[in-house]
Amino acid sequence: MINRTIALAKYKGTFEQPDIFGYYGGFGGAYIPEMLYPNVEELKSRYLKIMYEDDFQKEFRALLKDYVGRPSPLYHAKRLSEKHGTTIFLKREDLNHTGAHKINNTIGQLLLARRLGKHRIIAETGAGQHGVATATVCALMDMQCVVYMGEKDIERQAPNVARMKMLGATVIPATSGSKTLKDATNEAIRDWINNPVDTHYIIGSVVGPHPYPDMVARFQSIISEEMRWQLKEHTGSEFPTHVVACVGGGSNAAGAFYHYLEEFAVQLVAVEAAGCGIRSGMSAATTQLGKAGILHGSKSLVMQTEDGQVVEPHSISAGLDYPGIGPLHAHLYETGRALFLSATDEEAIDAAFELTRLEGIIPALESAHAIAGLDQLKLTSKDTVVVCLSGRGDKDMAAYMKAMGE
Template identity: 50%
Template sequence: MSHLRKYPDQEGFFGKFGGSFIPPELEPHMAAIRDAYLRISRSAPFINELKHIRKHFQGRPTPVAYAGNLSEKLGGAAIYLKREDLNHTGAHKLNHCMGEALLAKHMGKTKLIAETGAGQHGVALATAAAYFGMECEIHMGEVDIAKEHPNVTRMKLLGATIVPVGFGGRTLKEAVDSAFMSYLKDPETTMYAIGSVVGPHPFPMMVRDFQSVMGFEAREQFAEITGRALPDHVVACVGGGSNAMGIFAGFIDDEDVALHGVEPHGTGTELGQHAATISYGEEGIIHGFKCLMLKDAEGNPAPVHSIASGLDYPGVGPEHSFLHESGRVSYAAVSDEETLNAFYALGRYEGVIPALESAHALAHAMKLAKDRPAGECILVNVSGRGDKDIDYVVENFGDGAGRPLI
């Protein structure tokens, strides 16, 4: 049986990770979402409408492109890019947001609510809400609002209500807390559209399934442009992990393809200096699901840091936790400094400015390319574009002039 059919089980577990650990009053609402998803998402009207949206609104399929200049500079293996930055709204997030919003429409919901870190999920959900004529409420930490101001403006222009979150670390974890508290007030008319492969069942499964379009597209496109059946390596960044699970889905049953998840190592190894959950975490329960997570001395979610707002989360998707434990995916971590070099390099050598989140994956792929022979191919998921990050990067780190990028 294929991995995607086998996992999760009926209770939402990937091995020992996942499940649904939620207040009793939410259980019937989660069950209703699960049952609706399993029933509606497999119906011809839903599938056909989502296909139409992907082609005529999102602009899918997004291309796979050879990064020839960068590959030549690095030597070794060739790097190919899955260009999710060319998806409408500039990131992969719209793939599951349109799916979740379409499901909400079929369920009779009138409002969408979510958290956002870097703002890409918030922009995508606000876009989906506008498309379907629904209300939209986005919770965002005050730190991220300051870092990702262009996306805040975009959400407002799309008609979303922004709820600044000012408690705790004022970043993604607290935004999730705030959004859940708001959702609890009215789960009847509201759909909580979780922004990654995290949360209680069925969200890790549902978001993965909607995002798998990337992997299946990339598999076909890679073969078409290279004449080879499969890449040797597939690389994606991992915070919660939706872009990674989406592209991994196209290759996960191919044992000859090495899968690499890349976490943020930030500025150091101490708690609060990184968000490398798989590298340093332990089993725990956060936001209604069991996963590997970073804990403080009291066992609570630890403070985290990443230059990329979309990766600074103290947990990780349960499927990633399972794939790490099983050994099917190799997880590594790259620093803020390595990420910045990759961010600048892709712009200078390929004319593509990636999101800081995506630059984590590229940084690892660049190191991998140097170590692998010229005959090998590395496929990198460029999960988003860097428009949202350019002001923050230039103001804090300059334009990259004089940096040894390779």
């Protein structure tokens, strides 16, 4: 176990942004094929300037308000609070248009791609929420859209596949490997290599080569930006004692943590997917099972064999079924800035039913892992906890019906 106090005392950098080479401590960078170098360099040299231009921010925030429906509510979950003997707020990203946090990033990246002169969009997706969010904004802005999705995920997330197709996207199955998110990402990267001039790859999480982890975190930082002023309205203080979020690649967690990264009194809590158990051979708890390696264009913690072959992950949640973690989160783990927990498939299912019956909110299986993490924290009546409820559960009804024996 990392001694958080000692690790933080030794750390002299900033958590909010990587260095000029895209590294958070020892994690990050851009490990890319030569064919992609011009695209990635163009992004790296222009993304910050474009993102913070007045006309970009005006258009981005207008769409977040009028199209997505932001700000998403910060809801005081009274019965869940009573159960845990503390004060718990839910950041309701499940109420966004398309049902998850993903659209915050897809709107931002599409506006960026348009300013870079791209007219074809590709994306990868696991649970389908990022794919739906990408297809949605492509329909809105009349852009060609191709989404890569693991064949296994296509089967277990059929409603989202139908949504993508209805929105005009072409959904291409990834049939290699575990046929899940990792393999969909591989296929999307191959597409980008073959179409470097006219295509922008909208990566859905804080993974990939620099500048993607930083860019996605910045677009998702609207979550914690809102949390601060909303919490002050509720409690008189911008600062909770804990911020809790599920982590696969980690975009919702990056967004929920972002404006608290340098506020060391706030405990950041990331909950990974333990699958059938951390040591079961069917897990996606990367910080517990991974070691430093290269995956999808960046150096991070990766589940791999002794000779460097990627280990197939497992989670009941398609969005957490990934053998790596974003470099920011690897850095938060290594320095002890964030506490990393894990929840099994069974614990996530139980947490989903508990939230549904206590608060009348059906969460995505991804978000249910964050709710399950509450049982592992030693909370008191003086604590104030914010849980990022990253998505809604209608896409996971098949899994919930199976749990009910339907």
